[in-house]
Amino acid sequence: MNLTFVAAGAGELIEFHEPTWPIAILAGALALAGAVYVFVSARAMYLAPDAxxxxxxxxxxxxxxxxxxxxxxxxxxxxxxxxxxxxxxxAIAAIFTLLVIQAVGSYIMGRALHATHWDHTVPLSGGERAKEPK
Known part of the structure; x- marks a missing residue:
């Protein structure tokens, strides 16, 4: 069953179609993979030993x-x-700017961390610092 919707906005007509199953499955798989990457990164960030x-x-x-x-x-x-x-x-512009902002943001955060002269090897999550060799 293929449903067609027509929406009128700002004087133009846009025709919407219900996506086919392969398109919905591909979009869902991409969204699920992206969400897994974000979740795993957030979990790894929580478990990371230092800043x-x-x-x-x-x-x-x-x-x-x-x-x-x-x-x-x-x-x-x-x-x-x-x-x-x-x-x-x-979409291409969003991905490109996202990657540029990520690189610049990572650089700025790293510089700010080092500029504070803070011992960045101190565990943040209550863990223990690795023993230094004698």
Whole structure:
């Protein structure tokens, strides 16, 4: 059963179609993979022994997880309204800016951590510091 909806907004008509099963499964798989990356990164960040390790754990979530979620949205919108070059450009721009902001943010957080002259090897989650060799 293929349902078609027409929406009128700002003087233009947009035709929406119900996405097919393969499109819905692909979009769902991409969203699930992205959510797993974000969850695993958050869990690893919680279990990280020190601040620098916690900063490093942001990488997989922002570098892989969030772009997968953006791609999932792109695939789903293609299944709903068909290929739209504007939506494609917005998705590519969102992924590109996300990766640039992640790299710059990681750099700034690392610099700020080192600028405080704080002993970043002290465990944050109540663990014990590794014994230093004698």
């Amino acid at each position: 620098i390790s916690q900063i490093n754990m942001i990488g997989p979530a922002a570098g892989v997880g969030l772009p997968l979620l953006i791609l999932s949205n792109l695939v789903y919108s293609w299944g709903e309204i068909g290929f739209d070059f504007g939506v494609f450009l917005r």
